[in-house]
Amino acid sequence: MAVLCLHQQGIETVWIKPTVRLSNRLEWPESISWQGLERLADFIDLETFINDHGFPENVQSSCWGSNQLLSRSKQRMSRQSNDTQLVNKAALIEILSRKAESTSCELIRGRVEQIERQNNIWQLHINHQAVRSVDVLILAHGNGQSSRFSIPAKATTTDILQCHHWILSKNNTEAAHSNTGSLVEACPEGWWYAASLGLNKISITSFQHPTTITADHGQAEYLRNRLNSTIHLKSWIQESQWRHFQRPRIFRLHCQCREQFSGGGFDAASPFWFSVGDAAATLDPLSSFGSTNGIWSASKAAESIGSILNNLNSNASKNYNNAMHRLHHTTLLQRQQMYDLEQRFKQHPFWMYRTAASTT
Numbered sequence: 001m002a003v004l005c006l007h008q009q010g011i012e013t014v015w016i017k018p019t020v021r022l023s024n025r026l027e028w029p030e031s032i033s034w035q036g037l038e039r040l041a042d043f044i045d046l047e048t049f050i051n052d053h054g055f056p057e058n059v060q061s062s063c064w065g066s067n068q069l070l071s072r073s074k075q076r077m078s079r080q081s082n083d084t085q086l087v088n089k090a091a092l093i094e095i096l097s098r099k100a101e102s103t104s105c106e107l108i109r110g111r112v113e114q115i116e117r118q119n120n121i122w123q124l125h126i127n128h129q130a131v132r133s134v135d136v137l138i139l140a141h142g143n144g145q146s147s148r149f150s151i152p153a154k155a156t157t158t159d160i161l162q163c164h165h166w167i168l169s170k171n172n173t174e175a176a177h178s179n180t181g182s183l184v185e186a187c188p189e190g191w192w193y194a195a196s197l198g199l200n201k202i203s204i205t206s207f208q209h210p211t212t213i214t215a216d217h218g219q220a221e222y223l224r225n226r227l228n229s230t231i232h233l234k235s236w237i238q239e240s241q242w243r244h245f246q247r248p249r250i251f252r253l254h255c256q257c258r259e260q261f262s263g264g265g266f267d268a269a270s271p272f273w274f275s276v277g278d279a280a281a282t283l284d285p286l287s288s289f290g291s292t293n294g295i296w297s298a299s300k301a302a303e304s305i306g307s308i309l310n311n312l313n314s315n316a317s318k319n320y321n322n323a324m325h326r327l328h329h330t331t332l333l334q335r336q337q338m339y340d341l342e343q344r345f346k347q348h349p350f351w352m353y354r355t356a357a358s359t360t
């Protein structure tokens with residue numbers, strides 16, 4: 001996104017992009033706000049994209065804070081700014097990447113191993129061999145390790161979540177029940193997010209406290225036992241007859257946030273840097289705001305760089321930093337309010353660690 005926005009302003013860009021194996025791509029749907037999607041309209045045809053890669057979501061449901069299921073029906077392509085759209089995330093990245101590759105940017109395939117400051121420039125060490133110098137840096141490496149990047153702003157871990165992601169499917173012939181939608185459900189061990197991928201597949205992800213998983217956590221039996229602690233997700237799966245399931249993807253998500261989101265420019269010898277998306281702040285997926293934040297921050301950072309290079313606003317980096325702090329503060333407050341709403345399981349480790357009493 002940053003490459004596209006910089007190109008739009010006529011700024012020369014170097015993009016360092018690792019090759020990602022197809023098997024490492026995560027196949028999950030993401031709910032992205034229309035506010036975020038509208039920002040992509042300069043680069044992709046949104047209607048076509050949603051038609052080809054959007055998942056219909058007739059009903060959004062949640063079971064949180066009480067055993068009751070709250071549901072609201074959703075219109076297809078409701079483009080109100082606070083509304084969301086379920087999309088195939090991998091397809092969105094693929095389309096944006098192809099578009100960015102077709103610009104005049106210099107594309108280097110590889111990983112940045114190390115970043116250091118040399119006087120007024122940044123030196124990037126790529127794949128243990130090449131060294132590339134740049135005047136301004138955008139950090140967009142996601143949630144990955146960045147300990148060898150000499151950026152003067154540490155990232156602090158705010159939470160760690162143990163995630164399990166399964167795809168469940170059924171054969172066409174088994175189409176007994178076919179409502180499409182999404183469901184968020186709290187349970188004693190944490191919470192679940194489920195979203196149907198069309199009529200025959202569903203993506204389910206569970207979020208738990210890292211110390212509460214058991215040795216069998218990759219097995220079918222584990223999934224069955226965990227699902228049994230839900231009320232509505234269990235019924236949805238039974239009624240819809242999603243019987244076949246792929247092996248789960250199991251990973252730990254480190255929610256983290258930088259002390260500062262951008263910097264440099266204090267004097268002629270201090271080069272600018274910006275952090276965007278998860279490299280700036282990896283949010284709890286409960287906020288459903290990570291990708292929207294990624295799109296927004298990348299376009300804002302590119303806009304700020306344009307202002308700096310064209311001598312239009314010497315405070316552009318400071319303004320970006322302040323805006324990101326405000327956004328992150330609001331997101332953390334909303335997350336806390338959401339966790340505090342759930343009082344049924346407050347004796348369980350997941351909820352003990354995440355309610356206001358334990359965080360103050």
Ligand SMILES: Cc1cc2nc3c(=O)[nH]c(=O)nc-3n(C[C@H](O)[C@H](O)[C@H](O)COP(=O)(O)OP(=O)(O)OC[C@H]3O[C@@H](n4cnc5c(N)ncnc54)[C@H](O)[C@@H]3O)c2cc1C
Binds near residue numbers: 016112
């Ligand atoms: C289970 C789960 C569910 C989620 N659901 C939602 C949701 O419903 N809605 C939502 O808005 N958000 C959601 N999110 C959050 C969302 O996925 C992220 O916030 C978003 O993908 C961040 O985008 P990014 O571009 O910053 O990072 P990434 O998508 O991680 O991209 C980082 C890129 O940098 C590359 N890279 C990494 N290291 C290097 C290096 N050293 N050198 C060069 N390149 C490098 C990677 O290969 C990758 O291409 C969810 C997250 C999780 C874990």
